[in-house]
Structure formats: structure tokens, C-alpha cells
Amino acid sequence: xxxxxxxxxxxxxxxxxxxxxxxxxxxxxxxxxxxxxxxxxxxxxxxxxxxxxxxxxxxxxxxxxxxxxxxxxxxxxxxxxxxxxxxxxxxxxxxxxxxxxxxxxxxxxxxxxxxxxxxxxxxxxxxxxxxxxxxxxxxxxxxxxxxxxxxxxxxxx
Numbered sequence: 001x002x003x004x005x006x007x008x009x010x011x012x013x014x015x016x017x018x019x020x021x022x023x024x025x026x027x028x029x030x031x032x033x034x035x036x037x038x039x040x041x042x043x044x045x046x047x048x049x050x051x052x053x054x055x056x057x058x059x060x061x062x063x064x065x066x067x068x069x070x071x072x073x074x075x076x077x078x079x080x081x082x083x084x085x086x087x088x089x090x091x092x093x094x095x096x097x098x099x100x101x102x103x104x105x106x107x108x109x110x111x112x113x114x115x116x117x118x119x120x121x122x123x124x125x126x127x128x129x130x131x132x133x134x135x136x137x138x139x140x141x142x143x144x145x146x147x148x149x150x151x152x153x154x155x156x157x
Contacts, residue, residue, distance in 0.1 A: 030141045033066055033093065034059040037149030038100070040131055048110055054103045054131060056147065060093040066137055067092045068101065073133035075107065083107045101135075126152040 039055040052075070060066045068091050075083040085105055093099050132148040 030139075031061040032142060033061065033137075033145055035135055035145045035147045037131060037147060040129070040149055040151060040153070042153050043104075048108060050107045052105055052107070054105075054149075056101045056103070056135070057098060058093050058101065058135065058145070059098045060095065063095050065092050065095050066139055066142065069136040069138055071101070071103065071133055071135045073103065073105070073131065075105075076130040076132075077107075077112075078127050078129075080112050082112050128152055 036057045036059075037054060038057045039053070041053050043051045043053050045051075054073075056071075058066075058068065068089075070086060070088040070090060072086050073084070074081060083105060087103050087105075089101060089103070091099055091101060128150070129152070130148065130150045133146070135145040135147065137143055137145065
């Protein structure tokens with residue numbers, strides 16, 4: 001009788017562990033939202049201040065709403081990190097829907113002038129940039145969505 005109980009316990013543990021592993025995990029049930037930088041523009045430029053506007057599109061393929069808490073970002077111009085920051089704009093992306101998040105920020109290229117001197121001295125108008133970061137969410141499974149946009153903008157001063 002004792003060996004029957006041990007066999008029953010062993011068999012129950014085996015099926016319990018196997019049964020749990022056959023179920024999909026929570027991470028497998030949640031689709032990663034898609035994020036795209038739809039526009040990146042320099043609004044104004046002077047020697048001391050440059051202002052930028054970035055528009056991000058967030059697609060939520062899940063059957064639940066996705067609360068956005070803000071984002072962390074960085075701007076690299078011609079290989080030089082010129083801006084890093086955070087934005088606490090919040091919005092909720094509806095289940096199966098999309099929405100846009102706009103970010104405005106300023107830089108002061110004068111502070112990074114020694115690093116950018118060679119780029120400016122070449123006299124070219126088009127400057128390479130990379131805007132990247134992470135969108136922060138209130139969802140414990142999808143708590144961060146990375147993004148990256150590279151391109152060129154015209155140096156206007």
C-alpha cells in the first residue's frame with residue numbers, strides 16, 4: 001500500500017509538471033507592440049539652440065489596452081551624442097489599435113562643438129543623425145519597447 005501511494009504521488013507530480021509546461025506562458029500570449037518613428041524634423045536652428053520634433057506611432061496588436069508612461073531617448077548627430085532625456089507623456093493605446101506620441105526637445109550644439117568641429121568644417125549641409133530609445137509602458141510583460149530612427153537633416157546655420 002505504501003508503494004502504491006508513492007507511485008501515485010510520483011505520477012501526480014510528473015503529470016502536474018508536464019501539464020504546466022505544455023501550457024503557453026504569459027509572454028507567449030502577449031504580442032510585442034510595434035513602434036515606428038514616423039517623422040523626425042529640426043524645427044529651428046541657431047548657433048545656441050536647436051529644437052526637434054519626433055512623432056512615434058505605436059501599434060498594439062493585443063486584446064488589451066496598453067498604457068504608455070513615457071520614453072527615454074537619445075540623439076546622436078554625426079557620431080556625437082548631443083541629447084539624452086526622458087519624456088513623461090502618457091497615453092493609452094487601445095486594444096488592437098494605434099496611436100501617436102509626439103516629443104519635442106532642444107539641444108545645444110555649441111556644447112558639443114569641439115566634437116562636431118570636423119563635421120561643420122567640411123561644409124556639408126546634410127548631417128547624419130540617429131534618434132533612439134525605449135518607450136516605457138505600465139504592462140509588466142511588455143514594459144519597454146525599443147526604437148531607432150536614422151537619417152539626414154539639413155544644417156541650417
